[in-house]
Amino acid sequence: MQPSKREPYQSPAQPHRPQPPHTDAPRRSPAWESGASASCRPAVPPLLLHRSGFPGSLPPAVRPPPPILPTAYRASSGPAFAPPALKHSAASRVPSAAMMVPLDPSDKPTSRRFIAEGDTVVVYERHDAMRAVAVRAGGVLQNRFGVFRHDDWIGRPFGSKVFSTGGGGKGAGGRAGGGFVHLLAPTPELWTLVLSHRTQILYIADISLVVAYLELVPGCVVLESGTGSGSLTTSLARAVAPHGHVHTFDFHEQRAASAREDFEKNGLSSLITVNVRDIQGEGFPKEHHGAADAVFLDLPQPWLAIPSVGLMLKQDGVLCSFSPCIEQVQRACEAMRTHFTDIRTFEILLRAYEVRDGALKSAIADEEATVGPLPQKRRKFTAPGENTDCTQKNSYILVRPCSTARGHTGYLTFARRLVYNSQTES
Amino acid sequence: MDPPPPPPPAIPREAWEGCSVLLDINDGDRLAFFRLTPGATVKIGNKTCSLQPLVGRPFGSLFRLNADGLAPCAAADAPSRDDSIRDGTNGQTLDETRDNRSLVDNNTAQNLSSDDIEAMKRDGATGDEIVEALIANSSTFGNKTVFSQEKYKLKKQKKYAPKVLLRRPSSRSICETYFKKNPARIGFMRVDTLSLLLSMANIGAYSDVLVVDMVGGLVVGAVAERLGGTGYVCSTYVGSALSSIDIIRMFNLSSNMVSRIVQVPLSDLCSMQIPGNTPAVLNGGTEGEVGEPVIAPDEDAQVSQAQPVDTAVSDEKAQLSIDQPTDMEVSEPSSVQDENPQLDCKGSDGNSNASKSTKSGKAPSPEKIQYWKEHGFSSLIVAAPGHEVESFVADLLPLLSYSAPFAIYHQYIEPLAKCMHSLQVSKQAIGLQLSEPWLREYQVLPSRTHPHMQMNAFGGYILSGIRIHNTDCVIVEK
Numbered sequence: 019m020q021p022s023k024r025e026p027y028q029s030p031a032q033p034h035r036p037q038p039p040h041t042d043a044p045r046r047s048p049a050w051e052s053g054a055s056a057s058c059r060p061a062v063p064p065l066l067l068h069r070s071g072f073p074g075s076l077p078p079a080v081r082p083p084p085p086i087l088p089t090a091y092r093a094s095s096g097p098a099f100a101p102p103a104l105k106h107s108a109a110s111r112v113p114s115a116a117m118m119v120p121l122d123p124s125d126k127p128t129s130r131r132f133i134a135e136g137d138t139v140v141v142y143e144r145h146d147a148m149r150a151v152a153v154r155a156g157g158v159l160q161n162r163f164g165v166f167r168h169d170d171w172i173g174r175p176f177g178s179k180v181f182s183t184g185g186g187g188k189g190a191g192g193r194a195g196g197g198f199v200h201l202l203a204p205t206p207e208l209w210t211l212v213l214s215h216r217t218q219i220l221y222i223a224d225i226s227l228v229v230a231y232l233e234l235v236p237g238c239v240v241l242e243s244g245t246g247s248g249s250l251t252t253s254l255a256r257a258v259a260p261h262g263h264v265h266t267f268d269f270h271e272q273r274a275a276s277a278r279e280d281f282e283k284n285g286l287s288s289l290i291t292v293n294v295r296d297i298q299g300e301g302f303p304k305e306h307h308g309a310a311d312a313v314f315l316d317l318p319q320p321w322l323a324i325p326s327v328g329l330m331l332k333q334d335g336v337l338c339s340f341s342p343c344i345e346q347v348q349r350a351c352e353a354m355r356t357h358f359t360d361i362r363t364f365e366i367l368l369r370a371y372e373v374r375d376g377a378l379k380s381a382i383a384d385e386e387a388t389v390g391p392l393p394q395k396r397r398k399f400t401a402p403g404e405n406t407d408c409t410q411k412n413s414y415i416l417v418r419p420c421s422t423a424r425g426h427t428g429y430l431t432f433a434r435r436l437v438y439n440s441q442t443e444s
Numbered sequence: 445m446d447p448p449p450p451p452p453p454a455i456p457r458e459a460w461e462g463c464s465v466l467l468d469i470n471d472g473d474r475l476a477f478f479r480l481t482p483g484a485t486v487k488i489g490n491k492t493c494s495l496q497p498l499v500g501r502p503f504g505s506l507f508r509l510n511a512d513g514l515a516p517c518a519a520a521d522a523p524s525r526d527d528s529i530r531d532g533t534n535g536q537t538l539d540e541t542r543d544n545r546s547l548v549d550n551n552t553a554q555n556l557s558s559d560d561i562e563a564m565k566r567d568g569a570t571g572d573e574i575v576e577a578l579i580a581n582s583s584t585f586g587n588k589t590v591f592s593q594e595k596y597k598l599k600k601q602k603k604y605a606p607k608v609l610l611r612r613p614s615s616r617s618i619c620e621t622y623f624k625k626n627p628a629r630i631g632f633m634r635v636d637t638l639s640l641l642l643s644m645a646n647i648g649a650y651s652d653v654l655v656v657d658m659v660g661g662l663v664v665g666a667v668a669e670r671l672g673g674t675g676y677v678c679s680t681y682v683g684s685a686l687s688s689i690d691i692i693r694m695f696n697l698s699s700n701m702v703s704r705i706v707q708v709p710l711s712d713l714c715s716m717q718i719p720g721n722t723p724a725v726l727n728g729g730t731e732g733e734v735g736e737p738v739i740a741p742d743e744d745a746q747v748s749q750a751q752p753v754d755t756a757v758s759d760e761k762a763q764l765s766i767d768q769p770t771d772m773e774v775s776e777p778s779s780v781q782d783e784n785p786q787l788d789c790k791g792s793d794g795n796s797n798a799s800k801s802t803k804s805g806k807a808p809s810p811e812k813i814q815y816w817k818e819h820g821f822s823s824l825i826v827a828a829p830g831h832e833v834e835s836f837v838a839d840l841l842p843l844l845s846y847s848a849p850f851a852i853y854h855q856y857i858e859p860l861a862k863c864m865h866s867l868q869v870s871k872q873a874i875g876l877q878l879s880e881p882w883l884r885e886y887q888v889l890p891s892r893t894h895p896h897m898q899m900n901a902f903g904g905y906i907l908s909g910i911r912i913h914n915t916d917c918v919i920v921e922k
Contacts (some may be wrong), residue, residue, distance in 0.1 A: 123674070126822055127848075128822070128845045129818070130818060145875055174913075222643055226644075229639065229643070233455070233612075236674070259649045260674070332455075334503045348888060348890075368879050368882070372878075373878055415862055415865045
């Protein structure tokens with residue numbers, strides 16, 4: 019397990035995180051948006067105002083202009099409409115909201131905690147359309163549902179439904195509006211859905227299994243490489259807060275900087291240290307020797323880093339290696355066998371179900387049914403009292419799995435650092 | 445509000461006198477929880493041995509049973525399934541020519557009789573020596589493939605030289621153990637499902653988590669572990685039927701963590717609810733209410749709960765039985781554990797559950813209940829696998845703070861679908877998702893990597909979502 023015995027670092031020949039076809043992930047704008055740039059570009063009234071209930075009906079030809087410019091524009095993920103010339107730097111830095119992972123009892127969101135300037139809210143349009151917005155006085159959010167003024171949000175509880183203000187002018191009030199969104203308090207789960215994808219990221223199923231199998235509890239010290247887009251890192255930070263720490267490493271300087279910026283804005287700086295380091299080539303730094311409760315690897319050649327992991331982990335500490343390809347798993351497992359035990363490889367997927375109420379035709383000829391109005395597919399859920407009693411013929415709550423799903427994310431291999439008995443070994 | 449908690453202790457890495465341990469005997473053949481009391485013993489085969497050698501040893505240590513009892517050994521001395529085949533057989537894997545064509549099951553392959561083995565034992569032969577003798581006297585061993593030779597050897601080692609792995613109870617290992625040995629007790633909740641519940645409900649430090657736990661205390665324990673002595677786990681129940689949360693005793697929760705577990709009947713929480721149409725946003729200047737909470741509880745509903753001093757003190761004492769389980773364990777004959785047919789969980793035998801579970805969590809103070817009434821809980825987890833959940837959720841959801849996430853577990857999909865539909869109609873929540881995790885484990889070996897032949901096909905369903913502030917009065921439309 020001497021570091022000198024490590025294989026020399028090779029440029030990544032192994033496939034790593036192949037980008038899936040863009041089937042399930044809608045193209046996202048950068049994670050952070052703010053109305054700060056409203057002055058740079060006047061709010062354009064949308065051509066059409068749509069209720070969020072029927073977002074799909076908007077024909078592309080009349081799609082309103084893209085959302086107002088993000089403050090934290092990033093070249094790797096920003097859509098083409100955000101020219102670098104308008105990149106904001108220090109001027110647009112928002113104060114830390116410190117609410118995603120409370121560091122103090124007073125940080126936690128409650129019904130008495132109202133949206134204030136500087137807070138981050140997750141603007142929920144629908145389950146697959148959300149974005150993080152930094153609230154600013156005078157700020158404006160514009161999306162396909164209309165123009166939303168941040169001033170209308172300040173003082174509302176998190177979880178509020180807010181309506182667009184039509185043309186954006188004060189006089190218009192809510193009259194021309196009608197589009198609405200919900201303003202949610204950010205959580206690591208929501209963050210995973212809104213963050214800007216600088217790399218392929220881990221999603222909730224893998225994340226929750228990793229946190230559980232790494233046996234993370236408040237106070238733990240965990241090492242992670244690479245940082246990537248920080249999706250898992252945020253959940254790791256929640257698990258070890260308030261007194262634990264996540265040391266995360268990425269060899270990509272720009273990506274590390276972007277991640278650091280995100281963590282800062284989410285109030286996670288005291289929980290996460292982002293380092294630039296090639297873990298495959300150099301291993302983890304000596305200062306963490308024997309100090310880590312858990313280590314997470316998401317590297318193209320994890321086997322190069324595993325000897326170093328053996329040095330970092332406390333006895334009985336857990337290692338997890340995430341790899342999309344089975345060949346990577348094979349080599350990683352071989353490397354683990356020297357100093358690890360309880361090596362187990364899993365694949366976890368989440369199957370989602372859709373639920374609606376609907377009528378089914380009876381197989382038995384029923385004159386009443388044919389005389390009455392034909393059962394029609396309901397587009398909206400019936401209101402309570404209207405039609406919810408089960409006495410109505412052939413009305414069911416129907417459940418079926420969603421037809422599109424993620425087929426594969428990666429293999430998760432967990433292993434425990436071997437314990438050496440002092441009585442039996444030198 | 446909460447005082448700043450002391451820095452939580454790091455994960456204990458060594459077993460200590462009085463702690464709860466999980467013993468994995470012979471590679472998972474038997475999994476059992478024990479309490480390391482001075483008199484604690486484990487019965488392996490027909491041999492009863494003291495657990496004292498485990499005290500002070502690191503979790504993850506391996507022990508072999510020899511003539512003197514349990515003795516620590518190095519992992520290399522105790523081959524297991526995955527490491528036995530790894531050495532030197534890589535090349536052979538593909539060149540293997542032997543197969544099972546000449547094997548006939550006629551019960552004559554072993555020349556050693558049981559009398560011979562007993563004689564060896566009397567002469568003081570170690571387990572390993574007996575295994576070697578069995579191999580030497582097997583007429584078919586040489587014809588077996590490398591893999592079946594290893595299989596044979598392991599089988600005999602389990603019988604004549606059993607090994608015991610000392611494992612640390614954590615929500616991962618406790619859930620896995622129950623799921624394997626007594627899944628009905630935890631409502632068939634698989635470990636990945638449990639971990640999803642914890643993520644979806646955003647469990648982290650300083651959360652005030654409302655929990656309905658009818659899975660024996662697995663969820664309460666797992667949440668308490670994630671809170672690390674901050675926030676609160678408020679375990680609620682219907683009527684007078686306090687559900688047992690005994691499993692929390694398997695976790696080595698610190699006294700600080702245990703003090704964060706409270707139990708309260710649902711009726712007490714609901715009776716203090718804010719009337720439906722009065723959103724907190726309109727109650728301007730309500731901050732003062734925090735200071736005068738004692739007025740609020742209506743006397744009759746609070747008879748049992750509203751005596752903060754008395755109950756707190758008596759329950760504080762009761763909780764000591766969790767923190768210092770020595771008493772509890774001494775009172776139980778150590779042989780009981782092996783007779784429990786389902787799972788060797790000390791103290792999880794049914795008869796005494798009711799009396800013990802009442803001690804598991806004290807009632808929250810009226811001030812605390814009042815605080816939750818005004819501020820809402822941070823999140824909700826419901827695990828009531830035998831219950832209809834729609835009405836549960838209708839009562840519980842208003843107790844959450846706005847924008848709080850929730851996760852409802854069930855072993856059947858219908859109750860969740862019904863619940864999801866009613867939430868869609870009532871517009872109390874958004875981001876509703878009904879999902880089911882699928883977990884597949886792989887065997888990873890040189891040239892023999894494939895999914896396990898046997899897998900668990902079902903770990904439960906989860907309905908998750910986010911409570912919203914449902915008053916359409918933010919900007920009056922038209």
